[in-house]
Amino acid sequence: MNALAQLGMVSECPRDIQNANTVPAEAECKDYFISRDGEQFAGNHLLIDFWDAQNLNDPQRIDGILRRAAEAAGATILHGHFHHFTPNGGVSGVLVLAESHISIHTWPERQFAAVDVFMCGACDPHLSLPVMQELFQAGRVELDAFRRGRVQKRMKDLA
Numbered sequence: 001m002n003a004l005a006q007l008g009m010v011s012e013c014p015r016d017i018q019n020a021n022t023v024p025a026e027a028e029c030k031d032y033f034i035s036r037d038g039e040q041f042a043g044n045h046l047l048i049d050f051w052d053a054q055n056l057n058d059p060q061r062i063d064g065i066l067r068r069a070a071e072a073a074g075a076t077i078l079h080g081h082f083h084h085f086t087p088n089g090g091v092s093g094v095l096v097l098a099e100s101h102i103s104i105h106t107w108p109e110r111q112f113a114a115v116d117v118f119m120c121g122a123c124d125p126h127l128s129l130p131v132m133q134e135l136f137q138a139g140r141v142e143l144d145a146f147r148r149g150r151v152q153k154r155m156k157d158l159a
Contacts, residue, residue, distance in 0.1 A: 033120070034120065042149025043119050043120035043147075043148050044118070044126075044148075045118040045145070046116070047144040047146075048141065049115075049141070049142040049143075050114075051138055051141070052111050055136060056111070056113055056136070057084070057088075057089030057091060057106070058091070059083065059084045059091045062091050063082050065132060065135040066102050067080065069128035072127045073125050074124060075098070075099045076098035078097060080094065080095045080096070088107070088108060091104065099121050099123045100119050102116065102117050102118075102128070126145075
């Protein structure tokens with residue numbers, strides 16, 4: 001049996017299905033690349049630093065807020081795992097999304113959280129920010145945004 005299917009991760013791409021005979025020959029892979037401003041790219045990647053933040057040491061609460069943030073962005077949650085460190089109480093964790101991931105590392109002793117949000121397709125990772133800020137109540141938020149997997153135009157396409 002396909003291990004991904006057991007996890008509920010079903011692909012729409014026939015090459016990912018173990019028994020290709022069950023997929024019609026004309027089936028095509030769904031493309032989750034984004035086209036915007038004349039550019040094609042795999043997804044939007046946000047690196048977010050929450051400074052002077054609160055609520056950084058409760059893995060269940062952080063899991064819950066990141067799930068709400070993923071849903072606000074339009075993402076599909078596949079799996080989550082969070083680890084609580086002692087003695088400082090920091091949390092490291094990840095939500096695996098059909099559209100990529102959200103990860104977090106917190107330093108309660110520094111009132112700091114580093115969050116990584118990468119999403120492809122129609123998701124908008126910027127919509128996750130207000131949800132996270134609701135929990136962290138950060139005094140300062142620093143955001144870096146990147147377009148990942150930019151498709152390079154071929155010379156013949158430019159002519």
